[in-house]
Amino acid sequence: MAFFLKTNLKPIGGVIMLLSKKEMSRRGFLTLVGKLGVGAALGGSILNLGSKALGATVPLPWVTDITGLDPDDIAERAYWGYRGFDTNGQTGIDGKSCAYAVFNAIIEKLNAGATYPLPEEMMQYGHGGVSGMGHICGALNGASAVINLIKGTTPIKNNLTPMDNLIKQLIWWYEQEDHPNYEPKAPKLIDGTVYIPPTIVPHSALCHVFVTKWCHEYGYTASSSQRGECCARLAAEVAKRTVELLNGTVTEVYELTDSTKTCLSCHGSSAMDNVKGEMECLTCHTKKHHGYGK
Numbered sequence: 001m002a003f004f005l006k007t008n009l010k011p012i013g014g015v016i017m018l019l020s021k022k023e024m025s026r027r028g029f030l031t032l033v034g035k036l037g038v039g040a041a042l043g044g045s046i047l048n049l050g051s052k053a054l055g056a057t058v059p060l061p062w063v064t065d066i067t068g069l070d071p072d073d074i075a076e077r078a079y080w081g082y083r084g085f086d087t088n089g090q091t092g093i094d095g096k097s098c099a100y101a102v103f104n105a106i107i108e109k110l111n112a113g114a115t116y117p118l119p120e121e122m123m124q125y126g127h128g129g130v131s132g133m134g135h136i137c138g139a140l141n142g143a144s145a146v147i148n149l150i151k152g153t154t155p156i157k158n159n160l161t162p163m164d165n166l167i168k169q170l171i172w173w174y175e176q177e178d179h180p181n182y183e184p185k186a187p188k189l190i191d192g193t194v195y196i197p198p199t200i201v202p203h204s205a206l207c208h209v210f211v212t213k214w215c216h217e218y219g220y221t222a223s224s225s226q227r228g229e230c231c232a233r234l235a236a237e238v239a240k241r242t243v244e245l246l247n248g249t250v251t252e253v254y255e256l257t258d259s260t261k262t263c264l265s266c267h268g269s270s271a272m273d274n275v276k277g278e279m280e281c282l283t284c285h286t287k288k289h290h291g292y293g294k
Helices: 026-035 071-083 097-110 138-151 161-176 207-218 225-247 258-267
Strands: 010-012 015-017
Touching: 071 097, 071 225, 097 138, 097 225, 138 161, 138 225, 161 225, 207 225
Parallel strands: none
Antiparallel strands: 010 015
């Protein structure tokens, strides 16, 4: 049966109750509560709603800070999380690729003793650029989710500048530097030997571009063990960088490339305003476009 909700919300005991036009039975209410995962633990507030003004700027309640996390430890966790092994190289963990590896490596540590633990499996979809589609690199996807949880605010869009700035720094670093450079303590063996992947400068945040460029440059297939090792180390590198950014230990400052600045000087919000984005333009656009570029 569909319920038609009133427009008004009534806070009761710190919990926002949505009342239907038809009175809901006690059993029906408890069933709904159970489905929402709240159960008998209702009491204070949920996510600080009800006890705070809805317009207030408050930190997201489930994560505080990560100043106690060791970037090298997180990197190693991400490497083995991608691989599907624990940090001692033992089987037993179901590796779910890049987005899961980065997100889980950090959130699993933060969940220890957390008041509001987060689902550590939520970033599985990000593998291969979102379910294998080749969109944004899963490592960046998982890392951005972590940054959002720690630096984001509620209500949404109240002040997203700190979050946006950190994510942009992460992505511009990813686009403009050689990867991967992380060296695991005890790397997974390929054909009985340690394989050290060569690096590339991706000039893109897309999984499709990074993997295709790397495979073309070094002669491996996208499904090869060598490419898998490349991305496992890339996930570890991104996880480490994420912790360093959040801890405020990164000294380098990245910005738009000169070519992108040139493109946006015409197409950006201060001019024609017909382009949305700050990624590297010349990854796709060449000198055939306005005679500028490669």
